[in-house]
Amino acid sequence: xxxxxxxxxxxxxxxxxxxxxxxxxxxxxxxxxxxxxxxxxxxxxxxxxxxxxxxxxxxxxxxxxxxxxxxxxxxxxxxxxxxxxxxxxxxxxxxxxxxxxxxxxxxxxxxxxxxxxxxxxxxxxxxxxxxxxxxxxxxxxxxxxxxxxxxxxxxxxxxxxxxxxxxxxxxxxxxxxxxxxxxxxxxx
Amino acid sequence: xxxxxxxxxxxxxxxxxxxxxxxxxxxxxxxxxxxxxxxxxxxxxxxxxxxxxxxxxxxxxxxxxxxxxxxxxxxxxxxxxxxxxxxxxxxxxxxxxxxxxxxxxxxxxxxxxxxxxxxxxxxxxxxxxxxxxxxxxxxxxxxxxxxxxxxxxxxxxxxxxxxxxxxxxxxxxxxxxxxxxxxxxxxxxxxxxxxxxxxxxxxxxxxxxxxxxxxxxxxxxxxxxxxxxxxxxxxxxxxxxxxxxxxxxxxxxxxxxxxxxxxxxxxxxxxxxxxxxxxxxxxxxxxxxxxxxxxxxxxxxxxxxxxxxxxxxxxxxxxxxxxxxxxxxxxxxxxxxxxxxxxxxxxxxxxxxxxx
Numbered sequence: 001x002x003x004x005x006x007x008x009x010x011x012x013x014x015x016x017x018x019x020x021x022x023x024x025x026x027x028x029x030x031x032x033x034x035x036x037x038x039x040x041x042x043x044x045x046x047x048x049x050x051x052x053x054x055x056x057x058x059x060x061x062x063x064x065x066x067x068x069x070x071x072x073x074x075x076x077x078x079x080x081x082x083x084x085x086x087x088x089x090x091x092x093x094x095x096x097x098x099x100x101x102x103x104x105x106x107x108x109x110x111x112x113x114x115x116x117x118x119x120x121x122x123x124x125x126x127x128x129x130x131x132x133x134x135x136x137x138x139x140x141x142x143x144x145x146x147x148x149x150x151x152x153x154x155x156x157x158x159x160x161x162x163x164x165x166x167x168x169x170x171x172x173x174x175x176x177x178x179x180x181x182x183x184x185x186x187x188x
Numbered sequence: 189x190x191x192x193x194x195x196x197x198x199x200x201x202x203x204x205x206x207x208x209x210x211x212x213x214x215x216x217x218x219x220x221x222x223x224x225x226x227x228x229x230x231x232x233x234x235x236x237x238x239x240x241x242x243x244x245x246x247x248x249x250x251x252x253x254x255x256x257x258x259x260x261x262x263x264x265x266x267x268x269x270x271x272x273x274x275x276x277x278x279x280x281x282x283x284x285x286x287x288x289x290x291x292x293x294x295x296x297x298x299x300x301x302x303x304x305x306x307x308x309x310x311x312x313x314x315x316x317x318x319x320x321x322x323x324x325x326x327x328x329x330x331x332x333x334x335x336x337x338x339x340x341x342x343x344x345x346x347x348x349x350x351x352x353x354x355x356x357x358x359x360x361x362x363x364x365x366x367x368x369x370x371x372x373x374x375x376x377x378x379x380x381x382x383x384x385x386x387x388x389x390x391x392x393x394x395x396x397x398x399x400x401x402x403x404x405x406x407x408x409x410x411x412x413x414x415x416x417x418x419x420x421x422x423x424x425x426x427x428x429x430x431x432x433x434x435x436x437x438x439x440x441x442x443x444x445x446x447x448x449x450x451x452x453x454x455x456x457x458x459x460x461x462x463x464x465x466x467x468x469x470x471x472x473x474x475x476x477x478x479x480x481x482x483x484x485x486x487x488x489x490x491x492x493x494x495x496x497x498x499x500x501x502x503x504x505x506x507x508x509x510x511x512x513x514x515x516x517x518x519x520x521x522x523x524x525x526x527x528x529x530x531x532x533x534x535x536x537x538x539x540x541x542x543x544x
Contacts, residue, residue: 024250031254039260040267049260057251064247123240130241149235150242175192182234 009033012078019067031060034079037108038086044105046094055093059085062120076111084111092117133184141177148174194224198231346427346466346479347371347395349537350502352405352512354397356381357498358465358541359480360388366543369395374433374535377401378542385505390451390497391480393465394505395541407512409533410467411520412502413474413495417453419443425457425479425492426531427466428540435531436463438490440476445491446483452491453477459490465541468492473522473530475514 010018010029018026035056042052062085066072087110134142140162147153147161159170200206201214218225345362349355356371363369363383372378379399386393417423417440425436438457445452455468459482468477477492499516507513522530 027250028254028257031251032258035255035258036263036267039263043264043268049264053255053260057248057255060251061244061247126237127241127244130237134241145238149238150245171192171196175195178195182230185234185237186230 015078016067016072019064027060030078031056034082037079037083041083041087041105041107042090044107045090047090051090051093055086055090056082058089058120058124062116065120065123066116080109080111081113083108084113085117088113088117130185133181136184137177137181141180144170144174144177145181194227195231198224198228199235201228202232202235343543344428344462345464345541345543346462347539347541348426348465348467348475349405349408349539350394350498350514351510352407353510354379354381354402354404355384355505355510355513356395356397356539356541357478357501358393358395359478359493360386360391360393361481362465362541363393363395363543364388368544370542370544371395371397371539372428372542373539381541385501387497387501387504390493390500392478392493392497392501394501404511405537407521408514408537409521409530410469410473410475410537411515411518412499413470413476414499414516416443416494416496417470417476421476422471423455423457423468423476424471424527424531425459425463425466425468426534426538427459427463427479428538429460429462431540433535433538434460434463438488441489445480449491451497452480452493455479455490455492456488457490458488462540463490467534467538469522469530469534471527473520473525473534 010026010033015026015030017023018030035052038056038059039049039052042055043049047055059082063072063078063082087104087106091104134145137145144158144162147158148155153161155167155170155174158164158174159167162170162173164170164173197206197210197214201211206214218228343362345358347356347358347362350357363386366383369381369383370378371381379397379402381395381397381399384394384396419440419442421440423438423440426433427436428434436457436459438455440453441456442454444450445454453468453476455477457468457479459466459479463479464481466479467475468479470476474495475498476495478498480491480493482490502510502513502516522533525533
């Protein structure tokens with residue numbers, strides 16, 4: 001049975017442009033468009049729906065990073081690329097869980113994406129490292145760092161939000177937090 | 189300059205917020221002081237990681253939101269492995285099946301073109317067609333009988349039980365085009381049967397006995413062999429080239445059939461018209477194939493459809509309709525018995541198939 005992808009699947013060019021321009025709409029359409037394909041692959045190869053969600057989201061992150069860093073060339077169909085990356089990630093997971101990996105039931109053509117997946121694994125390791133470092137940092141440091149570096153709040157706003165008497169106190173606090181976080185991050 | 193200020197400057201420097209003068213001054217400091225340089229590099233890596241972390245976090249949030257909009261259960265029901273093996277096989281191999289089908293179309297076109305182009309070629313082709321004709325043709329043609337009240341069988345073959353409740357497997361070409369089909373056991377009792385499942389491609393048919401006189405058979409003594417057999421394996425067949433059951437003895441001589449046909453084995457075994465549809469068994473009482481035909485031009489070359497395709501036919505039949513079906517890949521109760529004892533036990537389960 002061929003999977004009918006809904007007609008609203010954006011074209012490959014639309015996806016690339018959409019991601020470069022941070023379009024949420026394109027991302028949603030992309031997500032809905034190729035999810036059945038990956039779900040079918042995982043369900044037919046020893047996985048369940050949660051596995052499919054994890055694997056598919058990782059594959060999209062790989063694609064996203066590849067497009068964002070500008071070295072994505074439309075040499076293949078996006079569909080094939082996403083399928084191949086999902087497949088590679090899932091096979092690695094299966095091997096890791098020492099589950100059966102022979103006799104893979106395939107539904108699409110497969111590209112060689114080993115390099116991209118390995119690059120992604122490195123990034124993912126860094127991501128996990130940062131995540132654990134932030135978790136171990138604890139409050140209020142975690143929020144201060146996130147507010148300043150991720151939400152881009154000014155020192156003044158942070159000062160008011162946390163009730164510091166003046167911005168210098170807030171700065172000192174932020175500095176201490178940052179030092180601890182860096183230590184946690186680089187040591188782990 | 190204290191640590192806090194230094195950190196702030198490094199950050200501004202990395203974010204490109206310093207004025208041209210400040211920047212050159214800072215770069216000089218950085219060149220002269222390896223500790224400062226190290227701090228800059230470390231902070232750069234750190235800030236990039238933090239930015240990446242933030243990006244991935246927000247992307248994940250977006251993806252989760254996108255995921256929540258999808259009706260996972262509905263899609264899942266559509267794409268999850270189908271309980272039927274055949275459909276699953278088709279889904280999994282649809283690309284391969286499409287390629288195979290297009291080759292078939294292509295091959296027939298090429299074949300046609302050649303015969304039209306060249307008369308010599310046609311002659312050769314005719315020969316090939318002739319041998320293929322004889323291959324499928326060891327159906328017994330019953331001689332024109334003396335006038336009698338009983339209509340004689342138009343042609344006949346053999347078959348064997350695949351379940352106790354009257355399902356008989358035979359070759360498709362034995363019953364092809366028949367108006368009605370009867371099966372007859374070794375005691376001469378005849379039952380009316382009906383084609384229940386046919387697979388013309390692999391030349392397999394399953395008949396069902398529809399006769400109130402039919403009483404269920406005992407447990408089947410033989411089993412289906414799961415794995416392929418090897419060249420040199422001793423095999424035998426029981427069939428009805430005449431009105432009494434006949435034993436044929438031989439060995440597997442090639443893993444492929446006529447013209448490299450992978451569906452069949454080539455077997456060196458004496459078979460005659462009427463043997464078609466008979467079981468091919470190894471010495472342990474496992475069915476390794478179904479006798480299909482023989483090659484007239486080559487001495488001692490008969491062909492048998494591999495047991496794998498019998499198993500496929502079995503799987504295509506609703507499982508609850510087969511009572512005490514033939515076991516697959518298990519130890520047969522014939523194992524260890526002498527040939528004559530095996531044949532004695534087998535006889536009851538091998539039938540003559542008569543098509544009218």
